[in-house]
Amino acid sequence: xxxxxxxxxxxxxxxxxxxxxxxxxxxxxAAEEIDFDLCDSQKQQEALAVMxxxxxxxxxxxxxxxxxxxxxxxxxxxxxLLGIQL
Amino acid sequence: xxxxxxxxxxxxxxxxxxxxxxYKFSPDTELVEFSLEQEVALERKYxxxxxxxxxxxxxxxxNMKIVCPCIPxxxxxxxxMKRCWCGLFVHKDVTDPSKxxxxxxxxxxxx
Numbered sequence: 001x002x003x004x005x006x007x008x009x010x011x012x013x014x015x016x017x018x019x020x021x022x023x024x025x026x027x028x029x030a031a032e033e034i035d036f037d038l039c040d041s042q043k044q045q046e047a048l049a050v051m052x053x054x055x056x057x058x059x060x061x062x063x064x065x066x067x068x069x070x071x072x073x074x075x076x077x078x079x080x081l082l083g084i085q086l
Numbered sequence: 087x088x089x090x091x092x093x094x095x096x097x098x099x100x101x102x103x104x105x106x107x108x109y110k111f112s113p114d115t116e117l118v119e120f121s122l123e124q125e126v127a128l129e130r131k132y133x134x135x136x137x138x139x140x141x142x143x144x145x146x147x148x149n150m151k152i153v154c155p156c157i158p159x160x161x162x163x164x165x166x167m168k169r170c171w172c173g174l175f176v177h178k179d180v181t182d183p184s185k186x187x188x189x190x191x192x193x194x195x196x197x
Contacts, residue, residue: 072188
């Protein structure tokens with residue numbers, strides 16, 4: 001399976017974002033983490049454009065696995081998209 | 087008012103709002119304490135206890151929809167999940183919140 005790029009869009013205040021980040025750490029899967037509320041305005045606009053392109057942008061965590069978006073903490077969906085066992 | 091006192095005040099007011107809507111605080115006390123603490127921090131920063139898991143935009147009318155408890159603005163979605171988005175509140179019949187899934191209100195688009 002080709003390795004997919006993973007990006008976790010998060011808020012520093014969001015408990016489920018922490019769980020999402022931890023999921024990828026626990027599975028030793030590299031994931032870029034973007035704390036939306038801690039970014040500068042330009043980075044926020046860039047992140048928002050990506051999330052909106054996929055139909056999201058208002059709720060966190062928002063995880064992009066390859067070209068597949070997942071809104072909310074959904075470890076089962078992460079596993080399906082990554083082809084791994086929970 | 088210190089953080090703990092404000093948390094207790096929010097707990098008192100929120101309970102009165104969510105109870106008639108059929109919701110209660112999640113039995114996940116660790117999550118509840120963390121989320122309330124974040125809301126106190128958001129209230130100190132913005133003057134309003136916004137949902138800690140929602141994006142605060144530049145639009146006041148949009149931001150009003152994420153003031154905790156935001157259940158009335160997202161009733162259909164939250165009722166389907168049996169929890170609010172951040173999980174601070176769950177349906178009254180929920181005893182194990184770990185079984186509840188967090189899913190989007192609308193289908194997302196593959197890029």
